[in-house]
Amino acid sequence: MREVPQPAPDRIVPVAGHPLVVGIVPGQPDLVALTAAAWATDLRVPLYFAYADQERVVDEEYPDGTVRHSSLQPDVVDDSWLRRQQAILSFLNGLIGDRVPWEFRYLAGRADRALTHLARAVGASAIVVGARHPSSTERVHEFLAESVGLHLSRHQHRPVLVVPLSVVDWKAPAPWK
Template sequence: MTPFSEHPIVVGVVPHQPELVALTAASWSRAAGGVTLYFAYVDVTRFTAEELPDGTVRHAEVDPDSVDDTWVDRQQQIERSLTDVLDGSGVPWEFRYLAGRPDRALTHLARTVDAAAIVVGTRAPGPGARLREVVEGSVAVQLSHHQHRPILVVPLSVVDWKTPLWR
Protein backbone atom coordinates (compact mmCIF):
# COMPACT_ATOMS: atom_id res chain seq x y z
CA MET A 1 0.00 0.00 0.00
CA THR A 2 1.20 3.47 -0.86
CA PRO A 3 0.34 6.08 1.81
CA PHE A 4 -1.92 8.90 0.66
CA SER A 5 0.15 11.72 2.12
CA GLU A 6 3.03 12.88 -0.05
CA HIS A 7 2.05 10.60 -2.96
CA PRO A 8 0.26 11.87 -6.07
CA ILE A 9 -3.10 10.77 -7.42
CA VAL A 10 -3.68 9.73 -11.04
CA VAL A 11 -6.98 10.91 -12.52
CA GLY A 12 -8.40 9.42 -15.72
CA VAL A 13 -10.29 12.01 -17.79
CA VAL A 14 -12.11 12.16 -21.12
CA PRO A 15 -13.16 15.14 -23.27
CA HIS A 16 -16.36 16.91 -22.13
CA GLN A 17 -16.40 14.98 -18.86
CA PRO A 18 -18.38 16.61 -16.05
CA GLU A 19 -16.29 18.78 -13.71
CA LEU A 20 -17.16 16.48 -10.82
CA VAL A 21 -14.25 14.12 -11.51
CA ALA A 22 -11.63 16.89 -11.39
CA LEU A 23 -13.29 18.56 -8.40
CA THR A 24 -13.44 15.27 -6.49
CA ALA A 25 -9.78 14.60 -7.23
CA ALA A 26 -8.88 18.13 -6.09
CA SER A 27 -10.76 17.56 -2.84
CA TRP A 28 -8.85 14.31 -2.25
CA SER A 29 -5.58 16.08 -3.03
CA ARG A 30 -6.27 18.75 -0.41
CA ALA A 31 -7.29 16.08 2.14
CA ALA A 32 -3.97 14.29 1.49
CA GLY A 33 -1.93 17.45 2.09
CA GLY A 34 -1.99 19.02 -1.37
CA VAL A 35 -0.49 16.16 -3.35
CA THR A 36 -0.02 16.51 -7.10
CA LEU A 37 -2.77 15.32 -9.40
CA TYR A 38 -1.73 13.65 -12.66
CA PHE A 39 -4.66 13.99 -15.03
CA ALA A 40 -4.44 11.57 -17.94
CA TYR A 41 -6.38 11.03 -21.11
CA VAL A 42 -5.80 7.72 -22.86
CA ASP A 43 -6.28 7.79 -26.63
CA VAL A 44 -7.36 4.31 -27.70
CA THR A 45 -6.85 5.17 -31.38
CA ARG A 46 -3.09 5.51 -30.86
CA PHE A 47 -0.43 3.21 -29.46
CA THR A 48 2.46 3.80 -27.11
CA ALA A 49 5.77 3.83 -28.96
CA GLU A 50 7.89 4.65 -25.89
CA GLU A 51 7.24 5.11 -22.17
CA LEU A 52 9.35 7.85 -20.61
CA PRO A 53 10.57 8.03 -16.98
CA ASP A 54 8.29 10.98 -16.08
CA GLY A 55 5.11 9.11 -17.08
CA THR A 56 4.76 10.75 -20.49
CA VAL A 57 4.72 8.63 -23.63
CA ARG A 58 5.65 8.96 -27.25
CA HIS A 59 2.68 7.72 -29.23
CA ALA A 60 1.81 7.05 -32.84
CA GLU A 61 -1.17 6.27 -35.01
CA VAL A 62 -2.23 2.67 -35.30
CA ASP A 63 -2.43 3.09 -39.08
CA PRO A 64 1.00 4.30 -40.24
CA ASP A 65 -0.42 5.46 -43.59
CA SER A 66 -2.87 7.94 -42.12
CA VAL A 67 -2.12 11.40 -40.82
CA ASP A 68 -4.43 12.44 -38.00
CA ASP A 69 -3.38 15.39 -35.88
CA THR A 70 -6.73 15.78 -34.12
CA TRP A 71 -5.07 14.47 -30.96
CA VAL A 72 -3.28 17.82 -30.59
CA ASP A 73 -6.60 19.70 -30.52
CA ARG A 74 -8.04 17.12 -28.10
CA GLN A 75 -5.06 17.54 -25.77
CA GLN A 76 -5.36 21.33 -25.81
CA GLN A 77 -9.12 21.19 -25.22
CA ILE A 78 -8.73 18.89 -22.20
CA GLU A 79 -5.94 21.02 -20.73
CA ARG A 80 -8.03 24.21 -21.15
CA SER A 81 -10.97 22.50 -19.48
CA LEU A 82 -8.84 21.38 -16.54
CA THR A 83 -7.32 24.85 -16.20
CA ASP A 84 -10.82 26.40 -16.09
CA VAL A 85 -11.96 23.95 -13.39
CA LEU A 86 -8.81 23.95 -11.25
CA ASP A 87 -7.77 27.60 -11.56
CA GLY A 88 -7.54 29.03 -8.06
CA SER A 89 -7.90 25.64 -6.36
CA GLY A 90 -4.32 25.71 -5.09
CA VAL A 91 -3.90 22.07 -6.08
CA PRO A 92 -0.77 21.20 -8.06
CA TRP A 93 -1.53 19.25 -11.24
CA GLU A 94 -0.07 18.05 -14.50
CA PHE A 95 -1.60 16.56 -17.63
CA ARG A 96 -0.47 13.47 -19.54
CA TYR A 97 -1.71 12.41 -22.97
CA LEU A 98 -1.38 8.63 -23.09
CA ALA A 99 -2.18 5.95 -25.66
CA GLY A 100 -3.38 2.37 -25.81
CA ARG A 101 -5.57 0.50 -23.34
CA PRO A 102 -6.84 2.83 -20.61
CA ASP A 103 -6.34 0.39 -17.73
CA ARG A 104 -2.76 -0.37 -18.72
CA ALA A 105 -1.85 3.24 -19.47
CA LEU A 106 -3.28 4.54 -16.18
CA THR A 107 -1.60 1.71 -14.24
CA HIS A 108 1.75 2.48 -15.88
CA LEU A 109 1.42 6.18 -15.04
CA ALA A 110 0.44 5.38 -11.44
CA ARG A 111 3.45 3.08 -11.07
CA THR A 112 5.78 5.64 -12.64
CA VAL A 113 4.74 8.52 -10.35
CA ASP A 114 4.21 6.22 -7.32
CA ALA A 115 0.58 7.26 -6.99
CA ALA A 116 -1.44 6.44 -3.91
CA ALA A 117 -4.71 6.00 -5.85
CA ILE A 118 -6.45 6.34 -9.20
CA VAL A 119 -9.63 8.39 -9.71
CA VAL A 120 -11.98 7.73 -12.63
CA GLY A 121 -15.54 8.68 -13.46
CA THR A 122 -18.33 6.32 -14.36
CA ARG A 123 -19.40 6.16 -17.97
CA ALA A 124 -21.59 9.14 -18.77
CA PRO A 125 -25.23 8.20 -19.28
CA GLY A 126 -26.78 8.37 -22.70
CA PRO A 127 -27.80 6.33 -25.70
CA GLY A 128 -25.55 3.35 -26.16
CA ALA A 129 -23.65 3.80 -22.88
CA ARG A 130 -24.70 0.42 -21.54
CA LEU A 131 -23.80 -1.31 -24.84
CA ARG A 132 -20.39 0.43 -24.94
CA GLU A 133 -19.70 -0.78 -21.41
CA VAL A 134 -20.60 -4.36 -22.34
CA VAL A 135 -18.40 -4.25 -25.46
CA GLU A 136 -15.47 -2.20 -24.13
CA GLY A 137 -15.72 -3.02 -20.44
CA SER A 138 -15.44 -0.72 -17.49
CA VAL A 139 -12.07 0.94 -16.97
CA ALA A 140 -12.72 1.05 -13.20
CA VAL A 141 -13.39 -2.69 -13.09
CA GLN A 142 -10.35 -3.49 -15.24
CA LEU A 143 -8.18 -1.30 -13.00
CA SER A 144 -9.48 -2.89 -9.83
CA HIS A 145 -8.63 -6.37 -11.11
CA HIS A 146 -5.13 -5.68 -12.42
CA GLN A 147 -3.23 -3.49 -9.97
CA HIS A 148 -2.95 -2.84 -6.25
CA ARG A 149 -3.85 0.83 -5.88
CA PRO A 150 -7.28 1.91 -4.60
CA ILE A 151 -9.68 3.11 -7.28
CA LEU A 152 -12.05 5.96 -6.50
CA VAL A 153 -14.99 5.85 -8.92
CA VAL A 154 -16.92 9.11 -9.19
CA PRO A 155 -20.58 8.66 -10.19
CA LEU A 156 -21.52 10.97 -13.05
CA SER A 157 -25.27 10.57 -12.79
CA VAL A 158 -27.54 10.25 -9.82
CA VAL A 159 -29.89 7.30 -9.74
CA ASP A 160 -33.15 7.89 -7.93
CA TRP A 161 -33.98 4.45 -6.58
CA LYS A 162 -37.52 5.55 -5.78
CA THR A 163 -38.31 5.98 -9.47
CA PRO A 164 -38.90 2.69 -11.34
CA LEU A 165 -36.23 1.99 -13.94
CA TRP A 166 -38.80 0.63 -16.41
CA ARG A 167 -42.09 2.27 -17.19
Protein backbone atom coordinates (compact mmCIF):
# COMPACT_ATOMS: atom_id res chain seq x y z
CA MET A 1 0.00 0.00 0.00
CA ARG A 2 1.23 3.48 -0.92
CA GLU A 3 1.88 5.84 1.97
CA VAL A 4 -0.15 9.04 1.67
CA PRO A 5 1.80 12.22 2.59
CA GLN A 6 0.36 13.71 5.76
CA PRO A 7 0.16 17.34 6.90
CA ALA A 8 3.45 18.30 8.52
CA PRO A 9 5.53 21.41 9.20
CA ASP A 10 7.69 20.75 6.15
CA ARG A 11 4.59 20.75 3.92
CA ILE A 12 3.36 24.19 5.01
CA VAL A 13 3.16 26.60 2.09
CA PRO A 14 4.31 30.02 3.32
CA VAL A 15 1.56 32.62 3.36
CA ALA A 16 3.73 35.51 2.13
CA GLY A 17 3.67 35.72 -1.63
CA HIS A 18 1.42 32.68 -2.12
CA PRO A 19 -2.11 33.08 -3.44
CA LEU A 20 -5.39 31.95 -1.97
CA VAL A 21 -7.71 29.65 -3.91
CA VAL A 22 -11.39 30.50 -3.49
CA GLY A 23 -14.16 28.02 -4.29
CA ILE A 24 -17.28 29.79 -5.48
CA VAL A 25 -20.67 28.72 -6.80
CA PRO A 26 -23.22 30.77 -8.75
CA GLY A 27 -25.73 32.45 -6.49
CA GLN A 28 -23.74 32.11 -3.30
CA PRO A 29 -23.63 35.17 -1.04
CA ASP A 30 -21.04 37.87 -1.81
CA LEU A 31 -19.51 37.26 1.61
CA VAL A 32 -17.23 34.43 0.43
CA ALA A 33 -15.59 36.48 -2.35
CA LEU A 34 -15.44 39.61 -0.19
CA THR A 35 -13.86 37.73 2.74
CA ALA A 36 -11.25 36.23 0.43
CA ALA A 37 -10.55 39.66 -1.07
CA ALA A 38 -10.11 41.17 2.40
CA TRP A 39 -7.63 38.44 3.39
CA ALA A 40 -5.77 38.76 0.07
CA THR A 41 -5.55 42.54 0.46
CA ASP A 42 -4.11 42.28 3.97
CA LEU A 43 -1.73 39.46 2.98
CA ARG A 44 -0.84 41.19 -0.32
CA VAL A 45 -1.43 38.02 -2.33
CA PRO A 46 -3.51 37.30 -5.45
CA LEU A 47 -6.70 35.25 -5.55
CA TYR A 48 -7.65 32.36 -7.77
CA PHE A 49 -11.43 32.07 -7.85
CA ALA A 50 -12.66 28.70 -9.09
CA TYR A 51 -15.92 26.98 -9.90
CA ALA A 52 -15.99 23.20 -10.26
CA ASP A 53 -18.77 22.07 -12.60
CA GLN A 54 -19.90 18.60 -11.54
CA GLU A 55 -21.73 18.14 -14.83
CA ARG A 56 -18.39 18.12 -16.66
CA VAL A 57 -15.36 15.83 -16.52
CA VAL A 58 -11.69 16.67 -16.68
CA ASP A 59 -10.02 15.60 -19.92
CA GLU A 60 -6.64 17.14 -19.13
CA GLU A 61 -5.09 19.15 -16.30
CA TYR A 62 -2.51 21.83 -17.08
CA PRO A 63 0.37 23.13 -14.93
CA ASP A 64 -1.28 26.57 -14.49
CA GLY A 65 -4.35 25.02 -12.83
CA THR A 66 -6.61 25.23 -15.87
CA VAL A 67 -8.31 22.14 -17.26
CA ARG A 68 -9.71 20.96 -20.56
CA HIS A 69 -13.12 19.52 -19.82
CA SER A 70 -16.08 17.96 -21.56
CA SER A 71 -19.70 17.12 -20.87
CA LEU A 72 -20.69 13.99 -19.00
CA GLN A 73 -22.95 13.36 -21.98
CA PRO A 74 -20.64 13.44 -25.00
CA ASP A 75 -23.50 13.00 -27.50
CA VAL A 76 -25.23 16.19 -26.33
CA VAL A 77 -23.96 19.61 -27.34
CA ASP A 78 -24.15 21.72 -24.21
CA ASP A 79 -22.49 25.09 -24.07
CA SER A 80 -24.38 26.28 -20.98
CA TRP A 81 -21.06 26.18 -19.15
CA LEU A 82 -19.90 29.12 -21.27
CA ARG A 83 -22.86 31.22 -20.09
CA ARG A 84 -22.21 30.13 -16.49
CA GLN A 85 -18.54 31.09 -16.82
CA GLN A 86 -19.46 34.51 -18.22
CA ALA A 87 -21.97 35.08 -15.42
CA ILE A 88 -19.35 34.24 -12.79
CA LEU A 89 -16.78 36.53 -14.44
CA SER A 90 -19.32 39.37 -14.55
CA PHE A 91 -20.17 38.80 -10.88
CA LEU A 92 -16.49 38.85 -9.86
CA ASN A 93 -15.70 41.90 -12.00
CA GLY A 94 -18.57 43.80 -10.40
CA LEU A 95 -17.82 42.68 -6.85
CA ILE A 96 -14.01 42.52 -6.72
CA GLY A 97 -12.99 44.66 -9.69
CA ASP A 98 -9.38 45.66 -9.35
CA ARG A 99 -9.16 45.94 -5.56
CA VAL A 100 -6.93 42.84 -5.51
CA PRO A 101 -5.24 40.84 -8.29
CA TRP A 102 -7.36 37.83 -9.22
CA GLU A 103 -7.95 35.21 -11.86
CA PHE A 104 -10.79 32.79 -12.49
CA ARG A 105 -10.62 29.09 -13.33
CA TYR A 106 -13.57 27.09 -14.64
CA LEU A 107 -12.91 23.56 -13.39
CA ALA A 108 -14.71 20.24 -13.69
CA GLY A 109 -15.59 17.31 -11.47
CA ARG A 110 -15.69 17.11 -7.69
CA ALA A 111 -15.09 20.48 -6.10
CA ASP A 112 -12.68 19.20 -3.44
CA ARG A 113 -10.46 17.49 -6.00
CA ALA A 114 -10.62 20.39 -8.44
CA LEU A 115 -9.73 22.97 -5.77
CA THR A 116 -6.89 20.77 -4.50
CA HIS A 117 -5.46 20.48 -8.03
CA LEU A 118 -5.66 24.23 -8.51
CA ALA A 119 -4.09 24.95 -5.10
CA ARG A 120 -1.16 22.66 -5.92
CA ALA A 121 -0.74 24.14 -9.38
CA VAL A 122 -0.60 27.77 -8.20
CA GLY A 123 1.20 27.11 -4.90
CA ALA A 124 -1.66 28.40 -2.76
CA SER A 125 -1.16 28.82 0.97
CA ALA A 126 -4.83 28.15 1.79
CA ILE A 127 -8.24 27.45 0.29
CA VAL A 128 -11.32 29.57 1.05
CA VAL A 129 -14.85 28.16 0.74
CA GLY A 130 -18.29 29.14 1.98
CA ALA A 131 -20.22 27.08 4.49
CA ARG A 132 -23.64 25.94 3.44
CA HIS A 133 -26.62 26.24 5.72
CA PRO A 134 -28.80 23.40 4.48
CA SER A 135 -32.56 23.36 4.74
CA SER A 136 -34.04 20.63 6.90
CA THR A 137 -34.52 18.35 3.87
CA GLU A 138 -30.90 18.83 2.80
CA ARG A 139 -29.42 18.04 6.22
CA VAL A 140 -29.44 14.28 5.79
CA HIS A 141 -27.87 14.56 2.34
CA GLU A 142 -25.28 17.05 3.67
CA PHE A 143 -24.47 14.70 6.55
CA LEU A 144 -23.96 11.76 4.19
CA ALA A 145 -22.20 13.63 1.41
CA GLU A 146 -20.25 15.94 3.72
CA SER A 147 -19.30 19.44 2.73
CA VAL A 148 -16.60 20.58 0.35
CA GLY A 149 -14.79 22.24 3.27
CA LEU A 150 -14.80 19.01 5.25
CA HIS A 151 -13.58 16.98 2.27
CA LEU A 152 -10.81 19.49 1.69
CA SER A 153 -9.72 19.39 5.31
CA ARG A 154 -9.44 15.60 5.13
CA HIS A 155 -7.85 15.13 1.72
CA GLN A 156 -5.12 17.75 1.30
CA HIS A 157 -2.62 19.53 3.55
CA ARG A 158 -3.45 23.21 3.08
CA PRO A 159 -5.51 25.09 5.66
CA VAL A 160 -9.14 25.60 4.72
CA LEU A 161 -10.89 28.84 5.65
CA VAL A 162 -14.64 28.24 5.82
CA VAL A 163 -16.66 31.45 5.65
CA PRO A 164 -19.88 31.19 7.68
CA LEU A 165 -22.94 32.15 5.68
CA SER A 166 -25.55 31.52 8.34
CA VAL A 167 -25.26 30.94 12.07
CA VAL A 168 -27.46 29.40 14.73
CA ASP A 169 -28.81 31.62 17.49
CA TRP A 170 -27.85 29.53 20.51
CA LYS A 171 -30.00 31.66 22.79
CA ALA A 172 -33.19 31.04 20.80
CA PRO A 173 -35.42 28.17 21.88
CA ALA A 174 -34.98 24.95 19.91
CA PRO A 175 -37.53 24.64 17.07
CA TRP A 176 -38.86 21.33 18.46
CA LYS A 177 -39.78 22.87 21.83
